[in-house]
Amino acid sequence: PGFLVCYQPTFEINCRTSTYQSFQQQWSGAGGIQIGPFQIGGSSGGTSLNWTSSSAGMTLTVASTSNIPLIFGVNIAIEPI
Numbered sequence: 001p002g003f004l005v006c007y008q009p010t011f012e013i014n015c016r017t018s019t020y021q022s023f024q025q026q027w028s029g030a031g032g033i034q035i036g037p038f039q040i041g042g043s044s045g046g047t048s049l050n051w052t053s054s055s056a057g058m059t060l061t062v063a064s065t066s067n068i069p070l071i072f073g074v075n076i077a078i079e080p081i
Contacts, residue, residue, distance in 0.1 A: 004073040011035060013060040020051070020058035035062070 015023070046066030052059050064070065 002075045003071050004075065005069045006072045007069045008064045008066065009070065009072075010061065010063040013062070014057060015060075016057045017053070 046068070047062060047064055049060060049062045052061070
């Protein structure tokens with residue numbers, strides 16, 4: 001048993017432009033979104049997010065800038081190899 005810990009993780013989310021537009025409308029009325037244990041936007045600090053566009057759609061890059069490691073999960077049992 002043990003913890004899965006990460007330090008300054010980065011996530012990328014790819015979507016169509018229409019999905020992005022729908023998401024932006026909903027997100028602007030909300031306090032932020034959460035991916036697993038990571039709060040993005042809202043009142044939490046320690047994250048940066050950046051939208052970029054391409055011919056394939058939109059990409060959201062979320063990077064933790066916090067100096068505090070994050071617990072991503074817990075190992076309950078480890079399978080023998």
